[in-house]
Structure formats: C-alpha cells, structure tokens
Amino acid sequence: MVFLCDMLITIKNTKQYFDQYIAAPYIQPLFIQGDAIEILSQLPSESIDCCMTSPPYWAKRLYSMKGIGLEENYKEYIGNLAKIFLQLKRVLKNSGSFWLNIGDTYNSKKLLGIPWRLAFELTDRQGWILRNDVIWNKVKGGLDNTKDRLGNTHEYIFHFVKQEKAYYYDADAIRSEPGKSILRNGAVISATGVSGVRYRRQIELSTALSEEEKRNAYQALEELLNEIREGKLSDFRMIIRKQQRTTHSDSVKVSGRAKELEQKGFYFLRYHPNGSKPRDVWDIMPEDTQKRKKHYAPYPEDLCKIPILATCPKDGVVIDPFSGTGTTMLTAMRFNRKSVGIDISEEYIEIASKRCSYLF
C-alpha cells in the first residue's frame, strides 16, 4: 500500500510508484506500508540521498506486535537489522549518508551494547564507514526504579557513509549563527571580546620570544584583526610560546601546531566566519508521550534537523525505513526535501500521512 499524504493508493509495483514520485514536482512525503526489507528491495539502486531512522528497541516493544524487535535474542535482532541496512546501502547513492538512532537494552541486569555491536556489524561486514557517533543527551531521564546503577539518559546516533571522500556534506547549513565583531573607539573587538590588547601586552613582555619573533607576532596579530574588521573571520585565539596553554600535544613529532610554536613562537586558532559546527553531543528533550492516547515512540524533529540539512541536498530525497509517526518525513518537508517513509504498521502509516498533511 502506498500513501501520498492523505491519498491512499494500493499498488503492486513499488518501484513504478517511487519513480513517479521522484519525477513529480511536489515534496509531500511518499508513505509505503510494508516490511522494510521487502520494500527497500523493490527500490532502484543509488536513488536515495539520506536515510534517518530509528528502528524499534530490542525486547521493549509495546506499541505494535509486528516486525523488528520481537526476536528471541539480541543477536537475531542485530542480524535482522543488518539485512535491512544492506538493502539500504544498495538503495543509497554513493554520495549518500545513513543516520541511525539506536538505544541500548538491559537483559538480566546486563547492558548489551547493542548500538556498537550493530555499528561494528555494519562497518566490518558491510563496509560502511562510520563518520560520527553522536550522543543524544535526552537531558531528563525516564522513570528509573533501579537502585544499583545510574539512570540512562542517552542514545546513539551513528552517521555512516558509503565512501571515504566526496559524500555530500554541507557544513555551512548546520553552523550556528556566528557572533558579531564590534568597533569600539576605532578598535575592532571580536564576537567574544578579543581586541588584541592582551596579546600585544603578552608579546611585549615575553621573555620566550626573540625580538624578530615579537615583530612577526605583532604583524600577524594586526593582519588577523584586519580580517575580523573586514568580516572574513568572526573570532580567534592566539597561542604564544610559554604564555597560553596549548590545545595540542607538545610533541613536535605528533603536532603541526607544536612545530609552529617551536619555529615561529606563536600560532592562531581561527574561528570559521560562518559560525561553529555542531559538536557530537546533542542536548535534545524527547517528545512528551504522556498525553498521547496510544503508545508510540516518536523521536523529536530536532534530531532529524542536522542529518537532513547537512547530508541531503536541496533537491535530494530522504528515506526512513521505520518511519513510525513520520517525524523524519515531517522534518524533511519543513526543509523542502522529498521523503519516503516505510512502516510495517498500517496504523502508523495513517498517523504519519495525516500528520504530514496538516503542514499544507
């Protein structure tokens, strides 16, 4: 069964419908009800730009009695997921990205390490390249009655690619707004208040720099302040020999910066003019499921934002083979991308397609 938002069409040929959807001039998601592996195996190779998904946990599922997560043991669960992700790899373009949100499970008091076991299965046996392991810090924990271990508030989001280089990645699309420099009494002051006064003084009083090194340091500092004035740089830090704590190994064998410090007596840390890149710990509150009538487990839209903006081109297509209530599709729509949602549950497909149709 295929849903296009509030349209329900029963078809036998998934590929034909997918092709029509890709060629069509709209971004409303395409929802396909069925088993992820069966549906994926009908889609054309190298046709999708980005996958963001969160499969069911192993042995915790209450919300549906079909599909992944009901296996007898976790090895079978990992095996079943791996089969689906091998199909996904075929369907993903070579420039594509796969973002996998997955939580762990305790079994007889033992934390199983499922996320990493699955990640290694995908890298070691299927050749995926792991680019990031993001910690999703849920900030507040759920109800936890255990008395002999810490409460759990995190899950993983793994970012996999198919090739080491030339995968699509738009770092500028996910940078935070850079701070603005200001001019005060004719002097430029960076976004975080660096004016160069303190560095000039440190250079002047330094006993670890030669006279020539001091002259070069002054000149380089002025050039950098000019770049800030011209808006080419938003901020910087200066590291001067024997003044600042270095942010690298002191060994010149392992660090280019240590070498620079040894040879020139200083170096700069330059902040990107377009703002800073997000780090790999994301503080995002989970969706509030308390008030919902039915039990389902949507993830927050914010979790999909970076994956879609950074790794799906503007005219690209996002897929979620475990689309549930359609959060990935909803986020893709907000950012003007086409998307395909697959779920084994007819009920979720209906919820998801209704949810997305409200955006119009």
Ligand SMILES: C[S@@+](CC[C@H](N)C(=O)[O-])C[C@H]1O[C@@H](n2cnc3c(N)ncnc32)[C@H](O)[C@@H]1O
């Ligand atoms: C954790 S939920 C996904 C929630 C989703 N991210 C959201 O925001 O609503 C996992 C989904 O996988 C679906 N599922 C389980 N086994 C499946 C399979 N073999 N093929 C497709 N979907 C499956 C479940 O029905 C459920 O909706």
